[in-house]
Amino acid sequence: MSLEVRNLTKSYGNKIVVDHLSFEMPKPGVYALLGTNGAGKTTSIRMILGMLSRDEGEVLWNNKPLDTATCNVGYLAEERGLYPKYTLMDQLIYFAELRGVDKAEAKKRIHYWSNRLELDEYLYPTKPVRRSMLGGRSGGLNSAPATVPTASKKADQLSKGNQQKVQFLISLISNPELLILDEPLSGLDPVNTDLFKSIIREVISEGKYLIMSSHQMAVVEEFCTDLTILDRSKVVLQGHLNAIKKSYGRVNLFLKTETDASRYIEMSGAQIVSRNEFEYKIKVSGEAQANSLLGALIESKISVVTFDLREPSLHEIFVEKVGAADEG
Structure with a gap:
């Protein structure tokens, strides 16, 4: 495919x-x-x-x-799209049948994903009842309370986060x-x-x-x-x-020292992006500049705790590319 x-x-x-x-x-x-x-x-x-x-x-x-x-396509939209006044189970069965899933199979899949998404209390709620209503005898003070299944919740009874879980379940129900x-x-x-x-x-x-x-x-x-x-x-x-990040090279240096190293960083020509006491996030031109800085620190007997040279993050690449396009 x-x-x-x-x-x-x-x-x-x-x-x-x-x-x-x-x-x-x-x-x-x-x-x-x-x-x-x-x-x-x-x-x-x-x-x-x-x-x-x-x-x-x-x-x-x-x-x-x-x-x-x-x-067989599943789609989780950014916007919420549940029917607020219908029960969740009815909606799930309805959407499953729209995707060609028969009712029996749909119930199996709903049960699985409900458990995975931690939705059981909304899809399979229960209510307490007196044991006498069930035709049984009380088991004493230590007996577990009796419960019976009740109708699943409606969408407007759920938080936005739990509605999002239900919509995720809908996107998965056809096994797309x-x-x-x-x-x-x-x-x-x-x-x-x-x-x-x-x-x-x-x-x-x-x-x-x-x-x-x-x-x-x-x-x-x-x-x-x-x-x-x-x-x-x-x-x-x-x-x-990975190829995109590799093309930038390792230009992000995370440095931690036991004493102030800012003078040596400035002398190397690298740029301090952020600093928290003796922890530095530094932009370097490449490995040569980073290694030159490390050599200067060692020569000056500056104790180096962390020296971590990395490729740029996707966040940094995104900001650079979008900013460059906007400026153009």
Whole structure:
């Protein structure tokens, strides 16, 4: 299987919102679609899914036009989209049947993902009852209280974070071959962020194709192998993440000393980006400048605790590329 996006273009009047976007996924993995607010990420996703018409371009799945009616696709939208007054279980069964999953199989999958997403108290709630109502005898003071199942909660009874979990479940219920996640971790607390990430890892391990849009660069670095960065509708950077970072070289130096080293850093020509007492984040031109600084510190008998030379983070690359495009 493979996914290929060719020259997607969309305009509203004279304003181009996506300008000839192309990328491909020849094998399973995670592709990141990044960009500033309003850069065209969500519009691109909606064109890929056929939810929005294209002025130009095509999307191919296995060398044929992608048709969500026949291709098993899951989609987690950034916006919440549950029906507030219907029970969650009814909605999940409904969306499963829309994707061709029969009711019995849907119930099995809902049970699995409900447990993984920690939604059981909303999907399988119970209420206490008197044992006499069940026709049984009281077991004494130490007996467990009797409970019976009750109807699942409605969407408007859930927090935004738990509604997001339910929508994630909906995107997974058809066991999709292609999963598209638009800002999947937006608004989640740290515990639920880790929960979502563990499920994303599970999906990746199953050999799925994922497209992820996110403003959280550390998350993108954790999961994605290839990426496109959009700014004002245009592609400003595209390629394999490791190759992109390698092309910059190791220019970020994290230095910790036991005494003040700022004079030696300045003498080396390196730039102090931030400082906390004797801990420094430094921008260097490359390994030669970093090694020259290290030599000067050793020669001057400055005790070095940490000397860590790294490639730039995706966050730094993103800011540089978007800033350069904006200035241009």
